Amino acid sequence: MKKILYFIKKETVLSIAVVLAVISVFFVVPDREYISYIDFRTLAILFCLMSIVAGLRNIDVFDKLAERLLSKVHGIGGVTVILVCLCFFMSMFITNDVSLITFVPFAIIIMKKLNPDTDSKWMLKVIVMQTIAANLGSMLTPLGNPQNLYLYGKAGIGIAEFLKIMLPYTVCAFALLMAWIGLASMVRKRKLSHDGKTEIKQNKGLDSAEDKASTKRQKDSLGASGSKWERKDAEWIEKFTAYLILFVISLLAVSHILPYGVPFALVFLYLLLRDRKILTQVDYSLLCIFIALFIFIGNLGRIPAFSQLLSDILTGREVVTSVIASQVMSNVPAAILLSGFTDHIRELVIGTNLGGLGTLIASMASLISFKYVAKEDRSFRGRYFLEFTVANVIFLFIMMILYRLLS
Numbered sequence: 001m002k003k004i005l006y007f008i009k010k011e012t013v014l015s016i017a018v019v020l021a022v023i024s025v026f027f028v029v030p031d032r033e034y035i036s037y038i039d040f041r042t043l044a045i046l047f048c049l050m051s052i053v054a055g056l057r058n059i060d061v062f063d064k065l066a067e068r069l070l071s072k073v074h075g076i077g078g079v080t081v082i083l084v085c086l087c088f089f090m091s092m093f094i095t096n097d098v099s100l101i102t103f104v105p106f107a108i109i110i111m112k113k114l115n116p117d118t119d120s121k122w123m124l125k126v127i128v129m130q131t132i133a134a135n136l137g138s139m140l141t142p143l144g145n146p147q148n149l150y151l152y153g154k155a156g157i158g159i160a161e162f163l164k165i166m167l168p169y170t171v172c173a174f175a176l177l178m179a180w181i182g183l184a185s186m187v188r189k190r191k192l193s194h195d196g197k198t199e200i201k202q203n204k205g206l207d208s209a210e211d212k213a214s215t216k217r218q219k220d221s222l223g224a225s226g227s228k229w230e231r232k233d234a235e236w237i238e239k240f241t242a243y244l245i246l247f248v249i250s251l252l253a254v255s256h257i258l259p260y261g262v263p264f265a266l267v268f269l270y271l272l273l274r275d276r277k278i279l280t281q282v283d284y285s286l287l288c289i290f291i292a293l294f295i296f297i298g299n300l301g302r303i304p305a306f307s308q309l310l311s312d313i314l315t316g317r318e319v320v321t322s323v324i325a326s327q328v329m330s331n332v333p334a335a336i337l338l339s340g341f342t343d344h345i346r347e348l349v350i351g352t353n354l355g356g357l358g359t360l361i362a363s364m365a366s367l368i369s370f371k372y373v374a375k376e377d378r379s380f381r382g383r384y385f386l387e388f389t390v391a392n393v394i395f396l397f398i399m400m401i402l403y404r405l406l407s
Contacts (some may be wrong), residue, residue: 013333013364014285017292024299037298042150043287044264048250049143051267053094054281055243059236062090062102070110077185080126083107084177087130088137096138096145096356097283097365104130104372124373124384125184128391129177131369132357136173136395138365139353140166142254145365146286147335147352149254155345159255165346166353172402176395242270286332293333297340310341318347319354319403323396326355330364350403357396360388 008015056062069082083103091099104127111123138144142152142162152162246267252258271278300306314321318338325334331352338348356363360370366388373384 011285013330014289014292017289017296017333021292021295021299024296028299028302033302034295034298037294038291039150039153039294041260042153043290044260045153045250045253046146046149046290047282047287048246048253048263048267049095049149050282050286051271051278052243052247052250053098055239055271055275055278056094057098057102058275058278058281059239061240062094063106065090066103066106076111076122077181079110080129080181080185081178083110083126084129084133084181088133088174088177091134091138092141092144095143095365096134096363097368099134099138100131100365100368104369108372108376120377120380121383122188124380124387127369127373128384128388129181131366131388132391132395133173133177134365135356135363136170136177139173139356140170143251145332145353145356145363146290147332148349150290151335151339151345151349151352152254154339155349157346162349165349168406169350169354169399169402172399173395176398180391239275242274246270289333290336293336297337301340307341310338314338314342314344318342318344319351319407322348322351323355323358323400326352326362327359328361330361331355332364354396354399354403357392357399359392360385362392 066082066086069086070079073079073082083106086103087096087099090103094102107126107130108123111126139148140163142148142159148162152159155162246263249258249266250263253260253263300310322331322334322338325338329337334355335348335352338352339345342348356365360366370381370384370388373380
């Protein structure tokens, strides 16, 4: 019983999805149509992308990229911008959850080494901005998050058209992030100056005394962690090249240029022969969530009363409904559920992406950051939750205004 409860606590979304699928079976007896519920293309490409990203993470590609970029800046302000931008832009290609898994722990280490006297409030602000950046950056591309990949395939549009849908929101999101960082940095410097902890330099273009003093610690910490990168042996080069090629092949499948079976077969074969441990690092629970929800939605669609009710609720309110639904069930299940009862997929793309803002569970990726914060210091949880909620509500409010203006 303890193991079951632990599993439910750890995989809450999967557990709920499975229960819903099982309940729906009592209303629609299993038959041959069940197989048509499953979107094998989405599952196959999602498996490929998760495997490739796990392989690249395993050879520290993203850590090295972060180290190189951080070595070009000094001061807490510059480091903050890089850490947030890493989550924002990398999430477009490696998904929002992988960005946070990679760069939030990295940010905690860097912020602590950069300046041991840096207050915890600033570190929490950085993590909140990283989380928002990952959720907003990932909305631009079909690769950015699972619901985008699914909805992109369902919409039957090209990548250029998909990018066009989300580009205005992405540009606005980036501007908001930079403005937020600038405002928070300004407030912080004034507070430190007022408290007598540092002195604001008057020379144009120079950082604060505190930021300047921390540069050496930053370089030392980055240099120490990057020593393993001096050894680029044949195995590293082989894996990097192989995963890069597999990523390009997967992109061709996403673009409908290649059948999805081609990258799936190549990725699975390569992992089986050359990097078998990556097979244990794939998020199979996410794949199972998709399958369970496919069954649940497929069965609901065959129950006229439920199908008509959901269609009536959605009609003309796709964006607002998907934003609200995301707040209570997260945006991935919301996208899969609502897509079965409307043909306005573009509106669902906008709604479920913007719906990733808001509550802590609006995007399941946000829970990753929360877990890292709680692991660092359990006393941070309340402060982080408040900071996260306030920032997300503000961002969501502004993005919804933008939606109204564009529509």
